[in-house]
Amino acid sequence: MSPKITTELLKQLRQVMRSPKYVQEPVQAYIVPSGDAHQSEYIAPCDCRRAFISGFDGSAGTAIVTEQHAAMWTDGRYFLQAAHQMDNNWTLMKMGLKDTPTQEDWLVSVLPEGSKVGVDPFMIPADQWKRMSKALRSAGHDLVPVKENLIDTIWTDCPQRPCKPLITLDLSYTGVSWRDKITALRSKMAERKVLWFVVTALDEVAWLFNLRGSDVEYNPVFFAYAVIGMNTIRLFIDGDRMMDPAVREHLQLDSTLEPEFRVQVMPYGSILSELQDVGAGLSLKEKVWLSDKASYALTEAIPKAYRYLTPYTPICIAKAVKNTSETEGMRRAHIKDAVALCELFNWLEKEVSKGTVTEIIAADKAEEFRSQQKDFVELSFATISSTGPNGAIIHYKPVPETNRTLSVNEIYLLDSGAQYKDGTTDVTRTMHFGTPSAYEKECFTYVLKGHIAVSAAIFPNGTKGHLLDSFARSALWNCGLDYLHGTGHGVGSFLNVHEGPCGISYKTFADEPLEAGMIVSDEPGYYEDGAFGIRIENVVLVIPAETKYNFKNRGSLTFEPLTLVPIQTKMIDVNLLTQKECNWVNDYHQKCREVVGAELERQGRREALQWLLRETEPLLRTQ
């Protein structure tokens, strides 16, 4: 992959940073955050402004351009990718390394006295604005909102904002009607004595109304905001899609409903002025609830005294704890997903040695097998199909320039998943189609030990996920190995494959206490730059555990793997496993045989079934 040449673009951006047409006063620095106006992690092409200006298109990163410099902050998953995609105009700031300055510290070190730092107020979360503004102010600079997005002014061929049809989800998928969700939300609002709730995150809008969309690739969401009052429901959404009879029926738009459940549909672009009206009409002690991750623009629409900000909204927390309909749907989705992967790996085993299978072909084949499954909608993220050194690029996506051919001499890492109407999947398997080296097996086995340590962990109800992160690393640490990413993220139910508010990470920010019904990934890894990558990922459900003493009735939790795909035993150095770990692998494989085997049988996929049976032969320790 060759880097994007950005010299001309940066020149143009620096011009508009000084142009009275766009800025009241010149700005000496301009921040281009990663997200969209909803602070989404995955975004539509029209929102890929940071990729447009820099070339770096990973899912996380912030660009800052000054008169003299252009710098990009991103995390360990993307160090290699960002270095490949950006030209020499850009400095890579490796977040998480000791000597990397924060954005604020860097700005203070490079800016002339009394500088103005501009940002689109819709693109920056309120909490981040606050932190950054304070740091800049204390150094004599100003963070200023620039109404017109300066990237958009130079992005002549910017794509249109998508506005695709909606999918309605009935009770068999969601378990709870949207009316009951609104009622539950209003009771949380009453508890906190707030009159209004502003829904800004796209997956929260989708979850609340039991609707799905496809405005953002891989994420079944649609561009919309909602403002919920104690007696009103306003949905800000554009397009013909609201004329679809199924949607009208689902939202009961044409019925005479009780007034408090009547959904008023309003234009997407009117959210700011509507919120300003709400803000202006408030009287003493009336509060408006927003996430502190909502955009600075929307937060400012409500006068400070009337804001009630929390890091996680009640929708975010309710969405994270899956009900029985949702967990049953997730189980079904994962069985179908396993069927597709058994087909894929069986096919790869036969084809790789021919030297004709590239990373892209393998990824396409995986999609093909998945799309044969019932209720398949789309992939849940860009398939990471990587072999040899590409595996060390943690969020690698094969493109023609980098596309390697799979071989019997290199490790192959496949991290992929799909959206089914009944659930979202995300699974990583690392395979060798020839004979792995002793070192590759050693590393793989440490990663597996970490995976098992988390998956089999027992912990008290309400434990925060960050306390489990080092279980995943202990075996690697003992040999002086580590990986520069968290161990797990929350997973949505036919929603975003990354969702808050829980996770398993040494970082402690997305970290609401774990409770039964939450779903997270368990995905330790090890990456040897220039050589290979290893990752073993299951999606796991938090379930009650049985323990001898049950934490004085506080309750015990553990995980149940939802992902049921064999872990390649050829890669395991069985003598590095304890007997307990060995039993875990054998029990897991037994379950794959029973559950996925039955489904392969039902679908008449005999060859894949034979592959599954071969791959799930019990391990035996020899020492």
Place this chain on the structure above:
Amino acid sequence: MSPKITTELLKQLRQVMRSPKYVQEPVQAYIVPSGDAHQSEYIAPCDCRRAFISGFDGSAGTAIVTEQHAAMWTDGRYFLQAAHQMDNNWTLMKMGLKDTPTQEDWLVSVLPEGSKVGVDPFMIPADQWKRMSKALRSAGHDLVPVKENLIDTIWTDCPQRPCKPLITLDLSYTGVSWRDKITALRSKMAERKVLWFVVTALDEVAWLFNLRGSDVEYNPVFFAYAVIGMNTIRLFIDGDRMMDPAVREHLQLDSTLEPEFRVQVMPYGSILSELQDVGAGLSLKEKVWLSDKASYALTEAIPKAYRYLTPYTPICIAKAVKNTSETEGMRRAHIKDAVALCELFNWLEKEVSKGTVTEIIAADKAEEFRSQQKDFVELSFATISSTGPNGAIIHYKPVPETNRTLSVNEIYLLDSGAQYKDGTTDVTRTMHFGTPSAYEKECFTYVLKGHIAVSAAIFPNGTKGHLLDSFARSALWNCGLDYLHGTGHGVGSFLNVHEGPCGISYKTFADEPLEAGMIVSDEPGYYEDGAFGIRIENVVLVIPAETKYNFKNRGSLTFEPLTLVPIQTKMIDVNLLTQKECNWVNDYHQKCREVVGAELERQGRREALQWLLRETEPLLRTQ
């Protein structure tokens, strides 16, 4: 122990809360924090205001008194003790439990509209003031500084502030002269472009000047502040103690030094006005560095624009990383401490069955043996000598009303330590002098497994301590057991037995990355209310580890136990240990034999040596 009757005191306090003699306007609530004007954890009798008003004298707790209520916030270590010591006027707020309100939330729920909440501005750290003030303001209340301490106005027999002689420490103990410490500090100040540094924590003043005192029991510190400029040193300290020739010589007060190393001695009480003068004399871009834990009163003395606040000062961080002289001193101190405990446990083994040894007698005996050791100064904290149900009171201190007699039927827990001129110790051993039950052994063994898991952990350089906390809990968690305290705290070098900025805890507040030379405790436990307490504590030194792959040259760390006291093998269910854990115990005991055995031999303590040899017989797994 019977609770303190506080009805009359609370009545008096509520009177002064309304009295124009002490408050400009009546305050509807008054906060009594735990610390002194230096935000110390352990305090002098004259600063025990919270204990005076409530009866609860644990080392952590905040009292809030309103017209109608009196409430006490404390953590899991003190739930039982606080409940015992306080009368019915008080509500115990159990911090860390899910349903316990924060102080702010509670105040908002009980106060009438537009209330004033008073606090002594010297007693509240600036960061806490800020948080609390903001929360109260957003609910329509005000946090107000009350100059006169309201507890002092009703505390008629309040003891005098101590002003004891100082101890000077030479290079053989400290490794670095105070002048070199000042020079290093000034270079940190220059890096951050600050002109002044205010030293407010008592242990930081003591460390910086290589002086020790005894103004606060167990903590070899003295009441003082310091203000360091680029060319000036001001030490705010009272008393004749500055006339001591040894101190004058040590600080070179009577020599003609280079001006930048001349120590100006000023009255302790003049710090506020001096700081206000410093603040008034600053010009643009001149900054004053303070800890954000410094008192609100001192922080406010510097105008906001001139403050440079950090959670940890460079002194705090430099102090935590011990140099070779300090670690060698700590090793010596721990060997002497082990000698004293071998003597004690040998004596207890003979005496307990006679039924004449009480908790207080055992604690006194421990002190007696310690005081026989070279360079002994005092204990490092109040000895926790507890048997049977008293062991479950985590920070128990025996008093005549609770004093139990040790017996062959109950578990005995001794958590004790001393200050030696060469180091500070803190060790907990849990013993049974008869035959422990299977359940007691089971619990003890899980605690031991947790202790070993931390002590033997290998982790990359720069790992934060909170990531190691769950290693200590994993074995307990597997059976549904846990403990409600952190796993370890920083330990000073002939300084406070609890010091920042590192530790091992599920709480993430005192958590600077671990590096070689830091010293922390490793002390998991298990407590069965009304029955027994178990804790196994060593002080451990962070040292480089040898690993196969060394984290790509980032460096590997592990711990070396400084404490060398046998762990009672009678309490271990050896079949619950892995072979590795069993080897750890045997290797540890072998080291105790070699190192402490040699010292017992040298000191001619033959009987204690025999005890050591018996107690360190290797374990054998039978399964």
